[in-house]
Amino acid sequence: MPTFANDTILVLLDTTPDGQLAASSAALVGAASQVGTPVALVVGEGADGAGALGAVQVLHASAGDGLTVPIVDAVAAAVELVQPEAILISNSIDGRDVAGRLAARLGLSVAVDAVDINRDDQGLVAHHSVYGGAYNTQSATTFGPLLATLRQGSIEARAAAVEAEIIPLEVTRSGTRAAMVESIEPVVVSSKRPELRSAARVVSGGRGLGSAENFALVESLADALGAAVGASRAAVDAGYVPHALQVGQTGVSVSPQLYVAVGISGAIQHRAGMQTAKTIVAINKDPDAPIFEVADFGIVGDLFTIVPQLLEALEAKKG
């Protein structure tokens, strides 16, 4: 029988349809390593990749049929075996579903969308950034293991690679009714641009671009800066770009090193999704646009002359 450390942090790693560990995995193991001994759980393929991320032991369960429930069954079995001090799950769509069901099944409280985990003299504490970063709060559970979902892109800590012990996990199926997955396709991600949620730099466009065609200007600037592309709700509602790129309260929240807002007025809706960026640059023709209230460097002017000049200047220095 394998034994587990008293400060075991059980980490559920998401997998992709093609059997890889999801991009969120390294940060989850990194967060666990800050407060205890990371033990990973992988359901389906990908278990052999977890040691390289720093998981000391890796529980491996076979994938079952149906949505979410087989994974919850596996996590419940892992909790029973490992008796963890905390259970960390990605705050992804799949992760939230697992965390929700697990909390209800095991009677645990759940801390959602944590941006960090640390330990104080009372135990483990989850940190949250709420109302679009306007408040920082901390939460804990009154007793029992801390179950938390971790916001993607929020944890910088990474654990050193280890030779992991791979442990097959026996799972008793709960028989809970699950939805059927009739077909599945991987999300096609642009290979050259970083992912919006976790990008160090983001360039976003708003209604000021005027059309879907003009949005190419935002994409060019993003590529010149090695940035991800985002958009305001107004630009999404106008049909310039798909909803997946929407930055704001009803969309993706980002916290990059650099955020460039091009033709975005900066309604509170939008600011709530980007105001925790380290440096904010804004280009807008309206001198009274609220985006300037949060911008470190604001330019009042025509984006259609400023952005091309910026691109030229960036290109010139590079060459």
Place this chain on the structure above:
Amino acid sequence: MKILVLVKEVPDTWGDRVLNLETGLADRAASEAVLDEIGERAIEVALSYADEHDDTEVVLLSMAPESAAATIRKGLAMGAGSAVHVVDEALHGADLSLTSEVLAAALRKSGFDLVITGNQSTDGVAGVLPAMIAERLGLPQLTALTEVTIEAERVSGRRVTDVATMQVSAPLPALVSITEALPDARFPNFKGIMAAKKKPWETWSLADLGIDGEHMGVPRSIMTSIAERPPRQAGQKIVDEGDAGQKLADFLRENRLA
């Protein structure tokens, strides 16, 4: 078919939102309260089905303070048939576990074929309640749907996650959560607003649901600290005089951002 739609009153995201720094709870008086937009879209999904199927009953369910009644009534004005409002002092500051327990109990008491919710509220943004409620009721959950098809015996749809797009389905009874990709909700018209005043409305307490809101024998999530982030200070603002692109390039380079 009986469709239960979960709705929530939230502070308007188009205005400033305030947390009370003593209690850590939302300061409801500080912001304009609105029906959460994602919940309105969930109502729209139910009403679209009801438009085509006469024997459909659409019931709103909300756990909220008494003051939220006026907001919830908007959903009746849109066309929902009745509302269940769970109100209890002991629910002030309820965590997700207690909230899911209450909503699951209310659903059980009301009865349903299909439960429709938004994927995440715009205030708490937790996004775990649909799965929690499904687990408590032993239902299949179809979350984060960008398209929904309701049939007499089953529900299906397209689910877009962080890594995949999939087609999912389940026989009824089931629970679905929808995303913003679903159509905008209809506006209540004058006739709807007048009719809403006469529609059936039930108010249930925790006692009606057989739940003890102060039971601490199960783990509860507690907020241990809260701090307001200092507001950002505006930095330099220049008016373009023909060289702003160049100046911005310089700024980015000086700050090692380009």
